[in-house]
Amino acid sequence: xxxxxxxxxxxxxxxxxxxxxxxxxxxxxxxxxxxxxxxxxxxxxxxxxxxxxxxxxxxxxxxxxxxxxxxxxxxxxxxxxxxxxxxxxxxxxxxxxxxxxxxxxxx
Numbered sequence: 001x002x003x004x005x006x007x008x009x010x011x012x013x014x015x016x017x018x019x020x021x022x023x024x025x026x027x028x029x030x031x032x033x034x035x036x037x038x039x040x041x042x043x044x045x046x047x048x049x050x051x052x053x054x055x056x057x058x059x060x061x062x063x064x065x066x067x068x069x070x071x072x073x074x075x076x077x078x079x080x081x082x083x084x085x086x087x088x089x090x091x092x093x094x095x096x097x098x099x100x101x102x103x104x105x106x107x
Contacts, residue, residue: 010078010099011061013044023078024051026058 009026024042030052038055083105084095097105 009058009062010080011042011058012065012078013061024053024061026053 011024011026012021013024014021022045024044025047027041027043027050030039030041039052040055040058042051042053042058043049044051078099080097080099082094083097086093086095095105
């Protein structure tokens with residue numbers, strides 16, 4: 001996978017401690033003094049934590065997502081944020097901004 005395609009991508013990662021799935025948004029490529037790097041800075045979970053991921057780990061996560069989508073297209077839905085909520089008939093609904101396109105939000 002070309003490295004320029006990784007910028008602004010999102011991967012889903014499973015935590016080893018409790019098997020929960022967290023979103024990791026690729027922020028930028030980390031460059032060393034020779035402008036060569038196989039590492040990326042990612043925002044994890046709610047975006048308040050950042051980690052460094054290798055190129056290979058990032059591509060592995062993306063490939064797993066692609067394979068899962070191909071096997072069962074309805075199995076993977078990723079979202080960027082929950083931007084609002086409302087109460088309808090004594091139940092709460094969240095306004096979700098989805099990863100699938102620009103400005104796609106649903107309750």
